[in-house]
Amino acid sequence: MKTITVDELKQKMDRGERINLLDVREPQEYAEVNIGGRLVPLGKVQTMQVDELEDWKDEEVIVYCRSGRRSMLACLVLDQMGFKETYNLEGGILAWLEKYKAEESKA
Numbered sequence: 001m002k003t004i005t006v007d008e009l010k011q012k013m014d015r016g017e018r019i020n021l022l023d024v025r026e027p028q029e030y031a032e033v034n035i036g037g038r039l040v041p042l043g044k045v046q047t048m049q050v051d052e053l054e055d056w057k058d059e060e061v062i063v064y065c066r067s068g069r070r071s072m073l074a075c076l077v078l079d080q081m082g083f084k085e086t087y088n089l090e091g092g093i094l095a096w097l098e099k100y101k102a103e104e105s106k107a
Helices: 008-015 029-030 042-046 052-058 069-080 092-106
Strands: 002-004 019-024 061-063 085-089
Touching: 008 092, 019 052, 042 069, 061 069, 061 092, 069 085, 085 092
Parallel strands: 002 085, 019 061, 061 085
Antiparallel strands: none
16 A cells, blocks of 8 residues: 555546546545545445456555545555555545645635
């Protein structure tokens, strides 16, 4: 597992890179705000119910949650399952909102 900052993720998005984003929060959190990640709650990851992610196994996967703790656990589990390049989004969705919601309000 590596880490990625919200700035680095935003740059990748702005460049139009193909990104495998994995949101490990709960459905109600996802409904409130999401940045386009595929929703697979941490509980499913921990019980290895991740068949829908099989095509990402050899690719970069950026994992996020609310603050970065659940996504760190998810990265560790995915690494054990053979995923080659997992990245934990530092600070999670809270860091994203703090940085980019503030910028949106200024615009």
